[in-house]
Amino acid sequence: MASARTALAVVPAYNESATIEGVIRSLRVHAPQFDVLVIDDSSTDDTSRLARAAGARVVRPPFNLGIGGAVQTGFVYALEAGYDLMVQVDGDGQHDPKELSKLLDTMAPGVDMVCGSRFLTKGGYLAPISRRAGIHVFAWLLSRFIGQPVTDPTSGFRLYNRRAIKLFANDYPHDYPEVEAVLMLHHHELTMCEVEVHMFQRGGGSSSISSGKSAYYMVKVLLALFIGLARKRPIITAGDKAPVSAGARL
Amino acid sequence: MDIRIQIVAIVGAGGLLLAILELVRRRKLLERYALLWLFSGVVLLALAAWRGALEELAQLVGIAYPPNALFFVAFAFVLLLLLHFSVAVSRLTDQTKVLAQRLALLEERVGPARAAGAVDDTALPELEARESVTSGSG
Numbered sequence: 001m002a003s004a005r006t007a008l009a010v011v012p013a014y015n016e017s018a019t020i021e022g023v024i025r026s027l028r029v030h031a032p033q034f035d036v037l038v039i040d041d042s043s044t045d046d047t048s049r050l051a052r053a054a055g056a057r058v059v060r061p062p063f064n065l066g067i068g069g070a071v072q073t074g075f076v077y078a079l080e081a082g083y084d085l086m087v088q089v090d091g092d093g094q095h096d097p098k099e100l101s102k103l104l105d106t107m108a109p110g111v112d113m114v115c116g117s118r119f120l121t122k123g124g125y126l127a128p129i130s131r132r133a134g135i136h137v138f139a140w141l142l143s144r145f146i147g148q149p150v151t152d153p154t155s156g157f158r159l160y161n162r163r164a165i166k167l168f169a170n171d172y173p174h175d176y177p178e179v180e181a182v183l184m185l186h187h188h189e190l191t192m193c194e195v196e197v198h199m200f201q202r203g204g205g206s207s208s209i210s211s212g213k214s215a216y217y218m219v220k221v222l223l224a225l226f227i228g229l230a231r232k233r234p235i236i237t238a239g240d241k242a243p244v245s246a247g248a249r250l
Numbered sequence: 251m252d253i254r255i256q257i258v259a260i261v262g263a264g265g266l267l268l269a270i271l272e273l274v275r276r277r278k279l280l281e282r283y284a285l286l287w288l289f290s291g292v293v294l295l296a297l298a299a300w301r302g303a304l305e306e307l308a309q310l311v312g313i314a315y316p317p318n319a320l321f322f323v324a325f326a327f328v329l330l331l332l333l334h335f336s337v338a339v340s341r342l343t344d345q346t347k348v349l350a351q352r353l354a355l356l357e358e359r360v361g362p363a364r365a366a367g368a369v370d371d372t373a374l375p376e377l378e379a380r381e382s383v384t385s386g387s388g
């Protein structure tokens with residue numbers, strides 16, 4: 001592990017007073033090289049106070065931004081503070097900081113994002129069948145769009161390098177961002193890979209995706225994916241592959 | 251029903267749908283606000299293309315001339331969209347107010363001169379003096 005690199009753990013949290021202390025403690029024990037930044041998305045409970053008491057830095061937007069805006073706050077912080085690595089660990093306790101080492105071991109030169117997946121082997125994770133079906137639809141579509149197998153595109157347990165931090169600090173989807181972020185990464189010619197992790201059922205609070213919102217979630221993400229396909233490719237920066245090969249003329 | 255009004259309705263609804271999708275693609279319109287528009291466009295296009303459904307609907311609500319039912323549905327969607335935007339504008343108004351308050355409080359904490367930029371060199375000694383006063387008191 002490259003210990004000289006600086007690393008930040010971003011913990012988005014909305015009303016997670018039941019679990020936030022445990023998440024931060026576990027991060028400090030199992031990933032001591034990570035600074036911990038909690039993005040308290042204008043919780044109405046004690047999340048901020050508990051997070052500070054557990055030793056985390058806390059950023060609290062003045063009103064609820066939703067998961068996309070909250071996590072992007074973390075990207076901007078990581079970019080401006082000059083961190084080389086950033087990991088997102090949800091405040092609800094479903095991501096296990098013990099498994100961060102797996103993500104770190106998978107991070108290699110040429111990999112810009114490592115995503116913890118629940119579905120690399122069968123039977124690892126038991127979510128309601130409807131939720132799993134939705135995830136597998138996204139996974140199937142994305143795998144075809146980016147030409148690389150993606151098994152768990154809704155997982156928020158992700159480790160980013162400096163290039164990915166720069167990209168997402170500049171531009172990150174608003175609502176339900178995880179699936180679209182994978183496509184954006186591909187369009188910007190950054191690479192991702194997955195590593196198997198186990199996730200816990202939520203420790204408390206409530207998911208940002210209630211059953212009533214799941215239809216909206218499906219439609220919104222599908223729309224974003226298909227329109228994302230039609231979007232212009234990004235500006236190419238020096239050192240990247242050119243979209244049209246100049247070598248053809250030689 | 252006259253075929254001309256049907257063609258006009260189909261072209262209109264189809265054009266609306268394409269315009270919405272193009273705006274989302276260019277990022278002029280967030281998906282969050284595009285969904286109700288898309289739903290309206292799809293329903294209008296379906297009713298314009300599928301005569302049977304439109305005639306059924308007209309009979310159900312007691313409209314003698316079916317194309318009027320299309321206008322009725324379109325008007326209902328316009329009202330719904332306006333209400334949707336009024337709710338969105340209200341939320342934005344509230345958020346802007348909170349942001350302005352937070353910014354003003356923050357400026358007060360940082361010190362008025364520094365928050366304003368303090369590019370004027372002659373203002374600097376005064377600023378430093380004021381800062382030493384505030385740091386002394388705090």
